[in-house]
Amino acid sequence: MKRLAIIGGLVVAALAVAVYRAKLGAEDTESRIATLQAEAKKVSEEISVLKAEEAYLTRPERIGPIARERLGLQPASPDQFTAPEALQRRLGEERLTLPATEAEKPAETPNR
Amino acid sequence: MSLRARPYEDVWGPRRARIIAGVLGVLFTVVVGRAGYVAFNGPEQSAQAATASVERRADIVDRKGELLATSLAAWSLAADPRAIWDAGEVAQDIAKVLPGINVKDLTTRLSDRERQFVWIQRGLTPRQKQAVFDLGLEGLRFEEETRRVYPRGPLAGHFLGFTNVDGKGVEGAEAAFDARLKRGGEPVRLTLDANVQFALEDELEKAFVDFDMKGGAGIVLDAQTGAIRAIASWPQIDPNRPGDRTELAKPNRAINYLFELGSIYKPLTVAAAMEAGVLRTTDTFDVSEPLKIGAAMVRDPHKLENAKMATAADILAFSSNIGAVEIARRLGSEKQKAFLGQVGLLDRPTYDGPQAAAPLTPSEWDELTSATVSYGHGLAVSPLAFAMTYAPFANGGNYLSPVFLEPVDPAKIEKRQVMSASTARAVTDMMRQTVLVGTGMNAEAPGYEVAGKTGTAEKPGPDGYDPDRNITSFAAVFPASRPQFVVLVVLDEAEPRTGDARTAAYTAASIAGRVIARAAPLLDVKPVLDTSTAETPPSLRVTSDERTL
Numbered sequence: 001m002k003r004l005a006i007i008g009g010l011v012v013a014a015l016a017v018a019v020y021r022a023k024l025g026a027e028d029t030e031s032r033i034a035t036l037q038a039e040a041k042k043v044s045e046e047i048s049v050l051k052a053e054e055a056y057l058t059r060p061e062r063i064g065p066i067a068r069e070r071l072g073l074q075p076a077s078p079d080q081f082t083a084p085e086a087l088q089r090r091l092g093e094e095r096l097t098l099p100a101t102e103a104e105k106p107a108e109t110p111n112r
Numbered sequence: 113m114s115l116r117a118r119p120y121e122d123v124w125g126p127r128r129a130r131i132i133a134g135v136l137g138v139l140f141t142v143v144v145g146r147a148g149y150v151a152f153n154g155p156e157q158s159a160q161a162a163t164a165s166v167e168r169r170a171d172i173v174d175r176k177g178e179l180l181a182t183s184l185a186a187w188s189l190a191a192d193p194r195a196i197w198d199a200g201e202v203a204q205d206i207a208k209v210l211p212g213i214n215v216k217d218l219t220t221r222l223s224d225r226e227r228q229f230v231w232i233q234r235g236l237t238p239r240q241k242q243a244v245f246d247l248g249l250e251g252l253r254f255e256e257e258t259r260r261v262y263p264r265g266p267l268a269g270h271f272l273g274f275t276n277v278d279g280k281g282v283e284g285a286e287a288a289f290d291a292r293l294k295r296g297g298e299p300v301r302l303t304l305d306a307n308v309q310f311a312l313e314d315e316l317e318k319a320f321v322d323f324d325m326k327g328g329a330g331i332v333l334d335a336q337t338g339a340i341r342a343i344a345s346w347p348q349i350d351p352n353r354p355g356d357r358t359e360l361a362k363p364n365r366a367i368n369y370l371f372e373l374g375s376i377y378k379p380l381t382v383a384a385a386m387e388a389g390v391l392r393t394t395d396t397f398d399v400s401e402p403l404k405i406g407a408a409m410v411r412d413p414h415k416l417e418n419a420k421m422a423t424a425a426d427i428l429a430f431s432s433n434i435g436a437v438e439i440a441r442r443l444g445s446e447k448q449k450a451f452l453g454q455v456g457l458l459d460r461p462t463y464d465g466p467q468a469a470a471p472l473t474p475s476e477w478d479e480l481t482s483a484t485v486s487y488g489h490g491l492a493v494s495p496l497a498f499a500m501t502y503a504p505f506a507n508g509g510n511y512l513s514p515v516f517l518e519p520v521d522p523a524k525i526e527k528r529q530v531m532s533a534s535t536a537r538a539v540t541d542m543m544r545q546t547v548l549v550g551t552g553m554n555a556e557a558p559g560y561e562v563a564g565k566t567g568t569a570e571k572p573g574p575d576g577y578d579p580d581r582n583i584t585s586f587a588a589v590f591p592a593s594r595p596q597f598v599v600l601v602v603l604d605e606a607e608p609r610t611g612d613a614r615t616a617a618y619t620a621a622s623i624a625g626r627v628i629a630r631a632a633p634l635l636d637v638k639p640v641l642d643t644s645t646a647e648t649p650p651s652l653r654v655t656s657d658e659r660t661l
Contacts, residue, residue, distance in 0.1 A: 001126070001129045004129070004133070005129055005132055005133070008132070008136045009136070010131060011136075012136050012139055012140065015140070015143050016143075019143055019146075025164065034123075045184070045185045048182055048183070048184055048185075049184055051179050051182065052181070052184060052261055052263040053183050053263070055178065055179040055180075055182075055263035055264055056264070056265075057438065059263075059265070059267070059310075060306075060307060060310040060314075061262050061310070061314075063585040075168035075630065075633060076633055077559075078558050078559025079558075079559070081559070081638060081639045081641065082641065083641050086641075097569075
């Protein structure tokens with residue numbers, strides 16, 4: 001009987017230690033979760049700020065002049081569109097005006 | 113043997129063991145039960161984490177996901193007056209870094225020792241917060257909040273609306289979709305296209321360079337779904353600073369304002385008559401003489417060249433009021449009223465979004481009312497409600513309600529057939545001729561086959577209609593051969609700075625044309641390469657390129 005009591009006591013002690021460790025572990029995990037949540041919130045806020053900045057910086061009234069002045073871009077005009085069946089003809093016209101490609105250039109004679 | 117006579121161990125040994133075993137058993141059960149609960153249910157979520165996820169108001173984005181409104185972390189400054197020794201000194205120091213503060217008022221509030229909490233200023237920027245923090249004053253504290261920010265400034269300002277300091281939507285989409293936005297989570301995706309919106313607002317802004325005007329409104333909508341791609345009111349407002357709005361800029365002229373829009377009603381009159389079977393495209397009318405209706409005279413400001421034999425196409429192309437009245441007479445006031453009701457002009461439109469103003473309808477629908485309504489006087493509606501009436505011309509005759517939220521499910525679009533596809537086609541062709549040879553020539557956008565109608569209406573005043581104050585408008589569908597979109601431009605008291613006439617032909621039509629030329633490529637409308645539609649149909653006689661109403 002005494003042995004049973006001792007074994008029971010040891011089991012309870014072991015369980016108590018295990019529960020205590022689990023509790024500490026849970027607290028630690030909770031603390032890590034809180035830290036990660038705070039970090040996630042901070043990162044989320046930073047993303048929100050960056051998205052807002054991106055939206056602010058890509059306003060058409062800002063991007064439009066930059067695209068025009070620095071890149072020479074402008075909206076496509078209707079005469080820049082053509083029907084697929086007219087492509088063959090257009091390509092023929094453009095070949096007459098475009099500079100010859102490398103393959104079409106006459107071979108250069110090396111200077112001697 | 114008595115109990116006392118028995119040895120101690122014999123008596124207490126088994127009992128003690130049972131008690132200890134019982135206690136251990138209970139403890140064991142509790143420990144195992146709790147361990148099992150934790151193992152199967154996981155850790156309890158903290159209340160703080162739960163509330164944090166519902167605090168942030170959802171973003172608003174356009175149909176392509178471009179950010180239009182967001183919530184950023186901000187701080188609000190509060191104070192505990194009981195912890196402040198010298199309220200005047202604290203107020204003065206705060207005012208040094210927050211210049212908008214009223215020192216006298218703040219001193220009074222900070223001196224109230226019966227209060228434990230006083231707001232000083234909401235929505236501080238990080239820099240302002242640091243500046244206040246650096247003052248090192250006693251009794252102050254910062255409360256973390258969120259601040260609504262509209263990163264594109266005034267873009268779609270009227271439509272988006274704004275929130276109050278507590279983050280509650282009080283105007284526009286912020287108010288209309290407040291419940292959904294408050295839930296947080298995924299952004300609310302509007303049907304608006306930020307680039308088309310910009311093109312529309314930019315052209316309204318530029319209109320002010322060409323015309324002296326009081327206000328303006330514009331709408332671009334997808335006629336197949338009812339999705340609003342752009343909706344603007346000029347002067348613009350910046351929802352980041354709603355307090356800075358001028359009186360002129362306050363109303364949303366596209367949704368909350370009522371206008372008598374003039375001759376852009378005429379295509380509706382023609383469509384109603386064709387649908388009732390009382391008008392054919394080949395029918396002719398004598399519009400050479402003014403019409404007397406009761407005590408009123410109906411005239412055309414400019415006489416048509418073929419005034420004795422004008423077709424419905426001529427009546428639209430050269431905006432004949434007399435012709436519109438003649439058509440309305442054939443139609444009859446009851447059928448006219450029923451048709452206008454079907455296209456949603458006699459009731460407040462119902463849809464999910466910022467609500468449009470209810471129309472101002474005539475109290476009696478007599479012969480004179482029917483006559484004036486046929487050319488757009490006597491019935492005041494919001495531009496949004498009117499823009500929806502042109503969608504049937506572009507989609508085979510179906511009236512649609514405006515849609516402001518993506519995704520638009522084609523299966524769930526509620527349609528109401530208000531005219532046949534052939535009537536819609538015929539009236540669209542007439543409006544195309546209006547742009548090619550009539551009053552709408554300034555609206556032409558090469559490649560995009562604009563089909564539209566000008567409208568010039570005198571504004572009502574205390575002494576009747578005022579000929580010096582006009583509402584000019586242009587309503588159109590494009591491209592005419594396969595219409596996809598509706599555009600409406602309305603200008604309030606626009607007067608060309610060049611000295612041209614104050615009519616829609618010289619004002620709203622040109623703005624609408626520019627909007628279409630810019631918006632069409634953004635809306636993936638391919639330009640029409642075949643120009644065969646420019647040929648004049650036999651029913652139309654070209655009089656001149658004179659632009660009248």
